[in-house]
Amino acid sequence: MKRTVLFLFLALLMVNFSRQSFMQAAGAKILFEIRPEVNYVTHLYTLAGLGFSDEEYTAKYGNTLSKAAVDTLQKYKEHLIFGQGEGGMLAGTFFFMISAETFANADSLQKVMDKYQEMAKRYNSPDDVMNIAKAISKVYVDNYDNYLNTVYPQAKKDMEERQNQLRQKMMENPVVKDWERVTGYTWRRGDYHWLLYRAGAKGPSYNNLNENTNTVYYNQYLDYQLAMFSHEFGIFLMQDSIDSIVEEMKEYTRSLDSKKDLTYVPWSAFESMACWYNCKIAGKETEDYRNFGDADVKTFCQIFDSLSNKGITDPAELYRKGIMEYLKHI
Incomplete structure (x- = not known):
């Protein structure tokens, strides 16, 4: 199995492990959520220039990530960037899976990374890929607590007004019923989740994390x-x-x-x-x-x-x- 395919397979396996929990009755709600995980990933992708850019954000928060951390992420850029349905061999893990996870602090993030490493070992990932993944993991873990303390509180505040605005707008739009009518298909995955993020005004904004969760830059037109x-x-x-x-x-x-x-x-x-x-x-x-x-x-x-x-x-x-x-x- 090619390495790219292997890591994408691992990503799908981890993200979709709870598929059955999504198979709920119709009558789904459209939910707009603010969580630190996807914001942290887009923070790293933006400051390291991994297919995301945001001059205003970088000017404001660029000093929260060390040059060494940026250099490491840039070194492995080809493995992390994605777009138009294609992606580097580690994009599935370090963008999609991490964005979909929940972890309260650096210690819990480390446990998530350890879980991914163990899974990769079981599928016999090559040593060079494992070493790259470990280097990227270290950047993610080492900088998370500082992000939670110095960046996320303000980022969350910035997003809350748009979150409330979107909730109100979506109450006026029967999205689920409209799509069921025009396609003839039936939605059976419960509530549909949007995760708003603050960094990365320019980039691949709409990214499916699992079967009913998507990401979006908070302040688009x-x-x-x-x-x-x-x-x-x-x-x-x-x-x-x-x-x-x-x-x-x-x-x-x-x-x-x-x-x-x-x-x-x-x-x-x-x-x-x-x-x-x-x-x-x-x-x-x-x-x-x-x-x-x-x-x-x-x-x-x-x-x-x-x-x-x-x-x-x-x-x-x-x-x-x-x-x-x-x-x-x-």
């Missing part, structure tokens, strides 16, 4: 943020039927004899499908549709319109046939 909340819920709702096709299509696009890199297409199609459904729910072009240029949303939405007009309504079938149609024209 409100209309865009509300559209993206719906967009991401749709991704969650559809992923059981589409994730396996995503992987199949990744392999298929890699096998094609083309001068263009087509590996973006499966990601692009899924994001575009969420935009397409979002527009149907809203009855107009939504902010995600206007802001997902990298995904070639306009082209994909035209394809989905055409397929839908031919009577194809199942999201998984639309996704697969949409990709095959798209590939004919590029």
Whole structure:
């Protein structure tokens, strides 16, 4: 098993271990939460420039992380960064799993790291990967208590006003019912959780941590943020039927004899499908549709319109046939 695949597998195994607890009845609530863990991870990713950036935040809190710590994270940057459905071999652990965990202090964080190390050993991770993971773990553990004391109290205060605003706005939006209506799928995973974070104004904001939890930068343009909340819920709702096709299509696009890199297409199609459904729910072009240029949303939405007009309504079938149609024209 390739090392990248191994660590992503470990990440999924750890994050989804309590799957059954999410399989609850319908009537889910949309919850906006503020927790230190995801804020700590985005703090580190931002100050070390690991695909996140925030000049205002760095100017304010840059001195809370030593140069040695930044240098260590930068040294292993290729293992930690992620985006557009792809990621370094350790991104699953050090961004996604840590963000989804709960730990009160550095000692409890160390126990979490020890648990990951033991699991990696059981799956025979190579020594060089283990050594890199240990070096990164040390940065995470050594700086956590200082973060809790000097950064998080103010960061939490900054986010609370937006948290209350979002709660009020979401009371007016029947996101779950709308998506169930347009897809024909049923949501069975209980409450849907948004974890707000303070660092990293620029970066991959919407990141799925498990089957009903997502992350978001707290202070985005409100209309865009509300559209993206719906967009991401749709991704969650559809992923059981589409994730396996995503992987199949990744392999298929890699096998094609083309001068263009087509590996973006499966990601692009899924994001575009969420935009397409979002527009149907809203009855107009939504902010995600206007802001997902990298995904070639306009082209994909035209394809989905055409397929839908031919009577194809199942999201998984639309996704697969949409990709095959798209590939004919590029």
